[in-house]
Amino acid sequence: MSTQPQPEPTTPPPESGLPKVRFWMVCALILALALPLQLSVDAGLFPDVLNPYYLHLLTIIGMNIILVASLNLLNGYLGEFALGHAGFMAVGAYTAALLATKVLPGAAALPPVIGTIGILVVSLGGAMLASAGVGYLIGLVTFKTVGDYLAIITLGFNMIIVNAIQNIEFVGGPRGFTGIPKNTNFVAVAVCALLTIAVLRNLIQSSFGRVWVSIRENAIAAELMGVSIARAKNWAFTIAAAFAGLAGGLWAQNQQFITPRSFDYIKTTEILVMLYLGGMASLSGSILGVVAYTLLMELLRNLLSAFAPQLAEWRMLISPLILIIIMLTRQTGLLGNREWRWLRPRPGA
Amino acid sequence: MKRLTLALLPLLALSACKPTAQEIKIGVSAPTTGSISATGQSAKNAIALVQDEINAGGGVKVGDKQVKVRFILEDDEDKPESAATVFQKLINQDKVLAIVGSYTSKCSNAGAPIAEASGIPVVSPWSTNPNVTKGRKFIFRACFIDPFQGRVVAQFATSKLKAKTGAVLYDVASDYNKGIAEVFRDEFTKMGGKIVGFETYNTKDTDFSGQLTKIKGSNPDVLFLPNYFNEVPLQIQQARKLGLTAVMLGGDGWDNPELVKLGGKVMDGTYFSNHYSPDIDNPIAKGFIAKYKSRFGLVPDAAAALTYDSANLILKAVATAGKADSKAIRDALAATVGFQGVTGNITYGGSGDPVKGAVVIKVEDGKFVFDSAVNP
Numbered sequence: 133m134s135t136q137p138q139p140e141p142t143t144p145p146p147e148s149g150l151p152k153v154r155f156w157m158v159c160a161l162i163l164a165l166a167l168p169l170q171l172s173v174d175a176g177l178f179p180d181v182l183n184p185y186y187l188h189l190l191t192i193i194g195m196n197i198i199l200v201a202s203l204n205l206l207n208g209y210l211g212e213f214a215l216g217h218a219g220f221m222a223v224g225a226y227t228a229a230l231l232a233t234k235v236l237p238g239a240a241a242l243p244p245v246i247g248t249i250g251i252l253v254v255s256l257g258g259a260m261l262a263s264a265g266v267g268y269l270i271g272l273v274t275f276k277t278v279g280d281y282l283a284i285i286t287l288g289f290n291m292i293i294v295n296a297i298q299n300i301e302f303v304g305g306p307r308g309f310t311g312i313p314k315n316t317n318f319v320a321v322a323v324c325a326l327l328t329i330a331v332l333r334n335l336i337q338s339s340f341g342r343v344w345v346s347i348r349e350n351a352i353a354a355e356l357m358g359v360s361i362a363r364a365k366n367w368a369f370t371i372a373a374a375f376a377g378l379a380g381g382l383w384a385q386n387q388q389f390i391t392p393r394s395f396d397y398i399k400t401t402e403i404l405v406m407l408y409l410g411g412m413a414s415l416s417g418s419i420l421g422v423v424a425y426t427l428l429m430e431l432l433r434n435l436l437s438a439f440a441p442q443l444a445e446w447r448m449l450i451s452p453l454i455l456i457i458i459m460l461t462r463q464t465g466l467l468g469n470r471e472w473r474w475l476r477p478r479p480g481a
Numbered sequence: 482m483k484r485l486t487l488a489l490l491p492l493l494a495l496s497a498c499k500p501t502a503q504e505i506k507i508g509v510s511a512p513t514t515g516s517i518s519a520t521g522q523s524a525k526n527a528i529a530l531v532q533d534e535i536n537a538g539g540g541v542k543v544g545d546k547q548v549k550v551r552f553i554l555e556d557d558e559d560k561p562e563s564a565a566t567v568f569q570k571l572i573n574q575d576k577v578l579a580i581v582g583s584y585t586s587k588c589s590n591a592g593a594p595i596a597e598a599s600g601i602p603v604v605s606p607w608s609t610n611p612n613v614t615k616g617r618k619f620i621f622r623a624c625f626i627d628p629f630q631g632r633v634v635a636q637f638a639t640s641k642l643k644a645k646t647g648a649v650l651y652d653v654a655s656d657y658n659k660g661i662a663e664v665f666r667d668e669f670t671k672m673g674g675k676i677v678g679f680e681t682y683n684t685k686d687t688d689f690s691g692q693l694t695k696i697k698g699s700n701p702d703v704l705f706l707p708n709y710f711n712e713v714p715l716q717i718q719q720a721r722k723l724g725l726t727a728v729m730l731g732g733d734g735w736d737n738p739e740l741v742k743l744g745g746k747v748m749d750g751t752y753f754s755n756h757y758s759p760d761i762d763n764p765i766a767k768g769f770i771a772k773y774k775s776r777f778g779l780v781p782d783a784a785a786a787l788t789y790d791s792a793n794l795i796l797k798a799v800a801t802a803g804k805a806d807s808k809a810i811r812d813a814l815a816a817t818v819g820f821q822g823v824t825g826n827i828t829y830g831g832s833g834d835p836v837k838g839a840v841v842i843k844v845e846d847g848k849f850v851f852d853s854a855v856n857p
């Protein structure tokens with residue numbers, strides 16, 4: 133929105149030499165840790181340190197990173213105020229659930245690991261395609277609108293999706309979709325989250341990203357420079373929707389049950405809160421925002437339940453209060469418009 | 482900030498390491514905040530009552546010694562994703578032996594796969610969707626599923642009202658109505674009655690005279706209307722206008738004060754089945770209602786009564802199993818026969834859905850009055 137603080141230039145100040153920690157190193161480290169972590173939790177090793185509850189939280193964090201980073205593309209880099217992200221997620225979740233349960237169950241006859249990975253890859257691919265298609269249409273419809281008007285249109289779209297699914301008996305209607313196989317685990321989510329960050333990081337540094345930022349900074353000037361605003365916006369919506377669909381597909385196959393009400397505007401709001409907490413136009417911010425928000429909520433749950441159970445209901449009051457304090461002291465979010473060094477592009481690239 | 486976040490991490494582990502005395506831990510997943518927080522409050526109150534009752538007597542008997550019981554209540558916000566997290570926490574962090582919860586079917590559906598995979602028995606007080614327990618060994622519920630009411634009403638009609646012939650008019654577009662209607666038809670026939678009319682309509686229809694005229698032709702003793710409270714008064718008014726004298730029956734879809742507001746006089750003398758009634762004539766229920774009223778100043782609702790029963794079902798299973806072991810508790814739960822609860826007698830016959838009593842409520846002078854308890 134136009135009232136948000138004007139961002140600083142996104143290009144980092146020139147630094148000498150390469151950063152010591154590089155993007156690929158972080159990815160490799162996480163991937164190298166993910167599989168042993170998953171296997172040792174599955175095998176029940178060190179049950180006090182590595183229990184499935186912590187792994188569940190890490191999985192949730194991974195899925196939320198995909199959601200928040202992709203919304204950052206629209207709200208942070210493109211500078212729009214989109215309010216329909218949970219709608220894209222719903223399209224992905226239901227597509228993946230349908231593919232995994234009704235179209236592909238035959239693949240379960242394949243050797244266990246290969247079959248599961250196969251179903252997962254195909255269902256996630258389908259989820260991304262379906263939500264990208266919907267995102268493209270939304271981009272087409274909204275190309276003329278900006279600001280608050282775009283917010284209302286995307287909010288309306290979110291409501292349409294939720295209400296439409298509620299009336300489709302084939303996918304369970306309001307009672308939800310049950311019996312989805314558990315095809316995901318932490319490793320799959322970690323791979324998808326890293327993939328999302330890698331794609332978005334490269335896109336944002338590419339000419340695409342520069343175009344989005346130029347539209348945010350000054351749409352008229354960008355148009356005078358020959359930028360096709362409608363096309364650039366359409367691309368942004370399509371890509372953001374595809375990743376939201378990816379997160380939805382993972383969500384469905386992790387939780388094994390989805391219901392349309394889980395994807396209403398309240399979910400969109402939750403994604404927005406994590407986005408603003410982390411900071412706009414910063415992938416580092418998206419990651420940190422998700423981690424901080426998820427840990428804050430769960431820490432409060434654990435601390436209150438262990439030391440002050442009579443205050444447990446105040447959790448929903450204490451956590452927003454902490455959020456308000458953070459936002460008051462850091463008005464651009466934790467990392468608004470700044471990136472960790474390892475997420476910045478190579479100098480001179 | 483990054484360092485601060487990292488510094489907070491050990492706290493998560495710390496809260497898990499709080500030393501605990503020898504006790505039986507049972508988890509509760511209830512929506513104490515969110516859109517149905519009133520239900521969560523009822524659950525919280527009922528759990529507090531159960532915990533104090535059992536510990537006042539020294540705790541639950543496990544083998545040859547008494548062990549105190551601690552209920553760990555977590556808020557699932559009536560959101561499936563939160564319910565999944567709560568189940569993970571209760572099972573893996575708190576290491577509970579069993580779980581009471583969750584309340585809405587959507588939350589139970591998200592939590593159930595986790596409990597099933599971990600082998601932790603769950604008793605849901607309030608989830609009526611058949612999918613919650615279907616195909617699962619460790620998931621039970623304390624309430625009956627919707628179609629079960631068809632059986633309750635059929636029994637009430639044949640034994641108490643001595644009905645020989647019956648007819649049904651139901652909304653074919655809704656699962657709830659259709660399920661109850663079909664079960665009523667089958668059970669009524671099995672109990673020696675004869676179904677003389679089985680008519681349908683679609684949601685939002687307002688003229689039922691065609692179907693009702695057809696039913697009038699066979700002049701049944703009872704007319705079963707397993708439909709919602711907003712449509713039933715219209716159906717009964719039209720039936721009476723056509724001269725139908727049958728006794729009108731319904732299910733828990735009638736349970737709303739609007740029923741008598743819309744229907745007025747015409748509703749008098751009708752009956753419907755329900756989970757529970759505060760006027761229920763049963764010593765356990767009377768004791769529970771008195772204690773609940775004096776402690777919380779409220780008349781317990783169905784959610785409170787069902788929570789109380791769920792928690793006590795688990796405690797009884799722990800005592801029967803004789804050891805603090807989830808698998809043994811599950812087996813004891815599955816073998817429960819004739820458990821006497823606030824909401825009636827509960828027996829599990831091979832599945833997680835109970836065979837249990839229901840209450841029949843009579844509409845009299847615009848009021849819902851307890852008529853009888855039906856124990857199949």
